[in-house]
Amino acid sequence: MPPGMLGLALRQGVAVPVLAPGGRAGVAWLACEGPAGAYLVTGDAVAAPPPPEASPLPLPYIAPLAVPPVTPVAALAPALPAAPRREEGLLLHLEGWHWPLPPGVLLRVVPMPPLSPPPGHPPGALGLGPVPGEAGAALLLDPAWLDPAAPPAGSAPLMAVLVLEGRRYALPCDHLVPGAGGEATSLLASRLASRLASRLASRLASRLASRLAGPDAAPLRALAPPHRAAPLPPVAPSRVLLLARVGVLDFALPLEEVAAVVAPQAPAAVPAGGSRRLRGVVAHRGDVLPVLDGGEALGQPAVLAAQPAPPLLRLAGTPPLALAVSGVQGLRRWPEADIHALETSGLVAALAMAPPGAAPERPLPVCRAAALAALLPGGA
Secondary structure (H helix, E strand, C coil): CCCCEEEEEEECCEEEEEECCCCCCCCEEEEEEECCEEEEEEECCCCCCCCCCCCCCCCCCCCCCCCCCCCCHHHHCCCCCCCCCCCCCEEEEECCEEEEECCCCEEEEEECCCCECCCCCCCCEEEEEECCCCCCEEEEECHHHHCCCCCCCCCCCEEEEEEECCEEEEEEECEEEECCCCCCCHHHCCHHHHHHHHHHHHHHHHHHHHHHHCHHHHHHHHHCCECCCCCCCCCCCEEEEEEEEECCEEEEEEHHHEEEEECCCCCECCCCCCCCCEEEEEEECCEEEEEEEHHHHCCCCCHHHHCCCCCEEEECCCCCEEEECCEEEEEEEEEHHHEEECCCCCCEEEEECCCCCCCCCCCEEEECHHHHHHHHHHCC
16 A cells, blocks of 8 residues: 555545545545545644645555446347246145146136036036026036046035136036146155156146047037126116205206316406396406306305305306306216106206215206306396
8 A cells, every 4th residue: 555545435435545644544534636536634633724844745646447348238148038928727626636627727716506407417417507707507517527536526615617618617626726736636745746746737637628528528518508708787878967066055067068167266346237147257268257156046045155266167058157166076977867857948957866875865956057057148
């Protein structure tokens, strides 16, 4: 190490030399900049101004460390294609008996349903049962038809529904676990035989499909219902309503009859002599909108008396009009079956009834924007 240099220190993440005139670190430290770069000086105190006998401290030259060029990660090794995902099968359990299922054949697991006796009672068929959540039924197979060592299926709590060759079968079980290897039979429970167990599991899994494809399974294939996707439920027609409030009254307007929701603002006064219902004007998108008090229009206390700057609804149509309301509650899609038209030309076009237990519990009046707009020029 050069004379007068104590060592290296980190300053802002960079290693810089530490110079000690006294040969040891002191309580005072200075960060300096020299011709060769930054360095630190340590001593007992900082003398300002320096004494006359002080001489400049030579800064030893330290060559910068050579930094190897950065090699892009992409250049280190060629990109390897992702390994194909291996689809695992499932292991069906029934009172200690195991049977591997081929990958991709399980449709769903449902509680054991009531079964109808299979017509003709072909060997291997226990009955036909409905499949909740699916269209149609499934043919429940007897595990003993696959493996004579299988237990009786009378007490099985679950039914594993399978789709094979476009037909819907089922097997009784008490649970399923992922992976078809390693536990196919009690003879292959050892970890040392895992590879052999996996091969046997695959062979047993394919045996289910091959057994059902054999000539002795023709009566079962004829009885197994074809698999069809459950039809989507029909979409009930509905309308989007904008819900608002004046005082304690909740009401709605069809969304297509509302051009915009205007931010709360106080209407500007207008000279007297106009309509008695006119409560001022507001500016919106370059238009001057006359303001109608929604409370007065719907038989409630005046909104503007309680809220000088209320939210406003710009009603669609011409001439433009702003309706002052106490609050805007948002949009809601309402089934048309629950909107009962009044078949009149008055202010209220229909009553919207919420489903039982849903809010609002009271009938919601659906108003006509045109009828509200007609109140302004006529006065009252």
